[in-house]
């Protein structure tokens with residue numbers, strides 16, 4: 603009796619395994635607040651939003667769907683979410699006020715208690731308002747992706763799905779979020795998440811950025827091959843390109859570069875509200891993705907005009923050890 607050698611069997615099915623592995627390749631795209639809104643005018647959409655949505659749609663119908671790739675979209679809060687979050691100091695929640703005020707209490711305890719309640723109420727109102735504004739933006743994005751793009755997009759609301767502890771996603775929440783997203787991907791949907799105001803065990807509430815969600819999904823979903831941050835500048839420059847004519851685009855960065863001396867953020871010059879740390883924080887999250895998620899080949903920071911290429915190019919062909927040359931003079935690529 604001849605036994606079929608297991609290896610032969612496996613090799614027979616190799617194309618099948620390869621094809622199915624390719625089916626799994628996932629790209630996470632973040633539509634940054636600066637790309638979808640006008641950050642200098644509160645509650646205003648960017649005039650380029652439709653082009654951006656059309657680009658994502660094209661990539662999905664022409665590249666992702668036919669090749670069986672998966673797409674996850676996250677959007678930022680831009681000029682809808684950041685201004686109320688900043689005004690009402692939602693990021694540090696209301697429970698932290700108790701500690702601060704308590705420490706410095708010099709007036710009568712009744713006055714103090716009343717003032718404290720008023721301040722806490724203000725933060726709570728700010729959180730509710732931030733959510734309302736974020737949901738308004740979310741609806742704009744969702745509607746465009748479905749009506750213009752015909753994408754099977756389903757929202758995953760961070761506020762309803764997760765909770766944080768001192769600003770960091772709890773383990774149970776992360777499990778819930780990842781399971782939800784994975785389920786939707788398996789069913790053939792495009793999950794749409796967004797930077798949100800969420801409940802926090804220690805602080806009452808906080809702001810959870812889309813970049814932090816990107817990091818969580820990239821580290822926990824082994825099928826993720828690339829993360830693309832789309833914003834309103836071509837990538838990370840030596841200085842803010844909006845304010846320094848001699849700013850130079852940094853085309854390649856490595857995640858082990860601790861404090862890249864080439865990069866200076868000048869957020870104070872921006873005059874826009876941003877409670878989640880703007881470009882400096884994006885660089886940190888991108889670095890963390892590359893050091894924590896070994897299945898991710900690279901992270902790209904780009905603007906809408908080059909995002910199609912960034913989303914679609916060579917995703918399936920990349921293996922972790924390949925030295926794929928994705929150098930492009932129009933974006934920043936972050937490598938391991």
Ligand SMILES: Nc1ncnc2c1ncn2[C@@H]1O[C@H](COP(=O)(O)OP(=O)(O)OP(=O)(O)O)[C@@H](O)[C@H]1O
Nearest residue numbers: 634635636678680833839841842866867868880881
């Ligand atoms: N050195 C720098 N290189 C590139 N951009 C910089 C730099 N310093 C500051 N910036 C500013 O960072 C902005 C992009 O960061 P921002 O956080 O607004 O991105 P986003 O992801 O689009 O927005 P959001 O966080 O609302 O989702 C650019 O508009 C740019 O003006």
Ligand SMILES: C=C(C)CCOP(=O)(O)O
Nearest residue numbers: 678679683797811812878
């Ligand atoms: C300000 C809020 C509500 C979320 C911030 O998310 P981001 O725009 O992705 O940083």
